[in-house]
Amino acid sequence: MTAGNEAQGVRWDLSDLYSGPDDPQLEADLSAVLAEAQSFEKKFRGRIQIAGGPPPGLVAEAVAEMERIIERLGKACAFADLLHASDVTPPAHGALVARTQEQASAVRQSLLFLELEWLALSDADVEPALNDPACARYRHFLRSMRRYRPHVLSEPEEKILEEKANTGTRAFTRLFDEVLSSLTFAVEVDGTTQQLNESEILNLMRDDKRAVRQAASDALTRGLRANELLLGFIFNTLVQDHSIDDRLRKYGDPMQARHLANEISGQTVAALMQACEARHDLVQRYYGLKRRLLGLQELADYDRYAPISQEPDAVPWARGRELVLAAYDAFSPRIREIAELFFTRRWIDAEARNGKRGGAFSASTVPSLHPYVLLNYTGRMYDVMTVAHELGHGVHQYLSRQQGYLQADTPLTTAETASVFGEMLVFEHLLREVAEPKQRLALLCNKIEDTIATVFRQICLTRFEQKLHQARREQGELSRESICDLWQSANAALYGDTVRLTDNYRWWWTYIPHFIHTPFYCYAYGFGELLVLALYETYRREGAAFVPRYLDLLAAGGSDTPENLLRPLGIDVNSPGFWQLGLEPFRKMVEEAERLAG
Ligand SMILES: [Zn+2]
Numbered sequence: 197m198t199a200g201n202e203a204q205g206v207r208w209d210l211s212d213l214y215s216g217p218d219d220p221q222l223e224a225d226l227s228a229v230l231a232e233a234q235s236f237e238k239k240f241r242g243r244i245q246i247a248g249g250p251p252p253g254l255v256a257e258a259v260a261e262m263e264r265i266i267e268r269l270g271k272a273c274a275f276a277d278l279l280h281a282s283d284v285t286p287p288a289h290g291a292l293v294a295r296t297q298e299q300a301s302a303v304r305q306s307l308l309f310l311e312l313e314w315l316a317l318s319d320a321d322v323e324p325a326l327n328d329p330a331c332a333r334y335r336h337f338l339r340s341m342r343r344y345r346p347h348v349l350s351e352p353e354e355k356i357l358e359e360k361a362n363t364g365t366r367a368f369t370r371l372f373d374e375v376l377s378s379l380t381f382a383v384e385v386d387g388t389t390q391q392l393n394e395s396e397i398l399n400l401m402r403d404d405k406r407a408v409r410q411a412a413s414d415a416l417t418r419g420l421r422a423n424e425l426l427l428g429f430i431f432n433t434l435v436q437d438h439s440i441d442d443r444l445r446k447y448g449d450p451m452q453a454r455h456l457a458n459e460i461s462g463q464t465v466a467a468l469m470q471a472c473e474a475r476h477d478l479v480q481r482y483y484g485l486k487r488r489l490l491g492l493q494e495l496a497d498y499d500r501y502a503p504i505s506q507e508p509d510a511v512p513w514a515r516g517r518e519l520v521l522a523a524y525d526a527f528s529p530r531i532r533e534i535a536e537l538f539f540t541r542r543w544i545d546a547e548a549r550n551g552k553r554g555g556a557f558s559a560s561t562v563p564s565l566h567p568y569v570l571l572n573y574t575g576r577m578y579d580v581m582t583v584a585h586e587l588g589h590g591v592h593q594y595l596s597r598q599q600g601y602l603q604a605d606t607p608l609t610t611a612e613t614a615s616v617f618g619e620m621l622v623f624e625h626l627l628r629e630v631a632e633p634k635q636r637l638a639l640l641c642n643k644i645e646d647t648i649a650t651v652f653r654q655i656c657l658t659r660f661e662q663k664l665h666q667a668r669r670e671q672g673e674l675s676r677e678s679i680c681d682l683w684q685s686a687n688a689a690l691y692g693d694t695v696r697l698t699d700n701y702r703w704w705w706t707y708i709p710h711f712i713h714t715p716f717y718c719y720a721y722g723f724g725e726l727l728v729l730a731l732y733e734t735y736r737r738e739g740a741a742f743v744p745r746y747l748d749l750l751a752a753g754g755s756d757t758p759e760n761l762l763r764p765l766g767i768d769v770n771s772p773g774f775w776q777l778g779l780e781p782f783r784k785m786v787e788e789a790e791r792l793a794g
Pocket residue numbers: 585589612615
């Protein structure tokens with residue numbers, strides 16, 4: 197199998213973090229950080245929660261010191277995670293992840309009092325600090341922390357939950373990652389049986405030969421079902437854990453904790469989901485068109501990603517890189533410059549190889565350093581879009597470092613802004629280069645499919661997850677078959693009768709990492725994509741004047757709520773018409789594709 201070799205040898209250099217798992221500095225940091233956290237606790241405990249509120253200068257000093265401690269810890273944790281992601285097989289890598297997680301827990305235990313004391317204060321008692329210039333840098337952090345006020349438990353309770361999570365949720369999450377990363381799928385291609393990893397087998401679903409896609413679907417399902425007991429158990433356990441958390445922390449519904457973390461209201465998300473579900477007709481129209489273009493009697497689930505036209509030759513790594521950088525450059529030379537650093541300074545691990553984590557991500561690490569990007573580049577146009585996507589994250593994380601560890605990260609809802617915007621730039625760049633109608637149609641279909649995957653499918657996954665959590669609460673532990681039923685019916689609502697969902701498809705909830713890592717993550721993709729479609733419309737109208745405001749948005753990181761940060765760009769996420777604004781360009785794309793197809 198040659199897939200995966202296009203980026204052979206492109207591996208990241210993690211030495212900006214540590215020289216290796218045996219670097220003495222790593223152990224030194226891990227030990228020192230705990231001592232620092234303990235002396236921090238000695239110094240500040242009991243001085244925040246005081247009658248009349250703490251002096252603003254003291255609050256600022258405490259937060260700054262805490263930020264230094266968790267940044268030092270974050271560096272060690274980031275290294276362990278990246279090392280583990282680059283190869284999950286050596287026991288030393290797993291052991292290091294466990295070691296950093298344990299140390300992180302111990303550190304968090306010592307720091308916990310600060311948040312609890314801050315939350316215990318009345319609104320009137322925190323006002324002086326919130327309005328004092330000394331706390332200006334941390335204002336949003338201090339203010340937004342208080343939104344958890346109704347949901348925190350007592351300090352001893354929080355400590356127990358924190359420590360037990362290492363053998364609870366975190367352990368199950370790691371088990372899931374390790375099982376998925378070590379799975380191989382036996383598939384026969386051109387007469388020979390090959391053992392493929394998850395990324396490679398999913399890639400075969402994009403093959404132009406239907407028999408190959410079908411074989412890949414069978415092989416994927418066989419591999420997953422060989423582990424269905426284990427995967428089903430992990431799902432059930434984590435869904436149950438979520439409901440225990442919600443009960444203990446008094447969250448009214450399974451999504452409320454995520455909405456709070458996302459700094460978005462449940463009503464806004466409900467409106468987003470309904471707006472998308474009301475346009476399933478567009479999705480179904482597209483798949484009707486796709487069936488005709490492929491010349492098939494019916495479209496099965498494994499045909500959804502079939503190429504419309506002959507896939508052009510593999511895009512070599514160097515060409516993919518140039519495409520993305522050129523598209524970024526046309527929008528903003530500054531963004532190109534930052535994106536280029538990932539390649540020249542080896543902040544990127546692009547080759548697909550066994551033992552490496554599947555998929556792609558950008559890890560922000562710590563503000564004093566820089567992000568790292570992981571890809572599994574196999575040379576398809578889809579992979580080029582993934583490069584654009586992850587570098588978008590990378591640029592965003594790079595620019596927002598100036599906000600410091602506590603305020604650099606955005607909530608999930610806006611975390612996908614720069615990544616999806618980056619994909620949009622590459623799409624428009626390619627569209628400018630191509631005049632031939634057939635090629636334009638192919639490009640357009642790719643973009644439509646991408647939007648379906650990022651908006652409609654993610655909303656569908658969220659709906660499934662919502663039903664899953666609800667069913668667990670009402671019925672107790674769920675059989676694997678009943679999870680399959682929930683999955684199938686949520687998907688049937690999206691695809692209608694334009695896509696036949698096979699019995700294989702029933703099992704494909706088992707490998708989706710978001711359900712495991714971050715429940716209800718998926719709607720943030722839909723939010724992000726529609727937001728970007730709206731932002732891109734603004735850019736089309738305003739041209740160059742838009743660029744500096746966009747850069748400001750990225751550099752602002754998580755220093756304010758999404759609502760406030762987006763306002764200068766003319767976006768109001770709470771207005772009901774906003775989602776329509778994002779769906780409108782999608783409708784035009786589907787109509788344009790129908791027109792080009794004749
Ligand atoms: Zn992303």
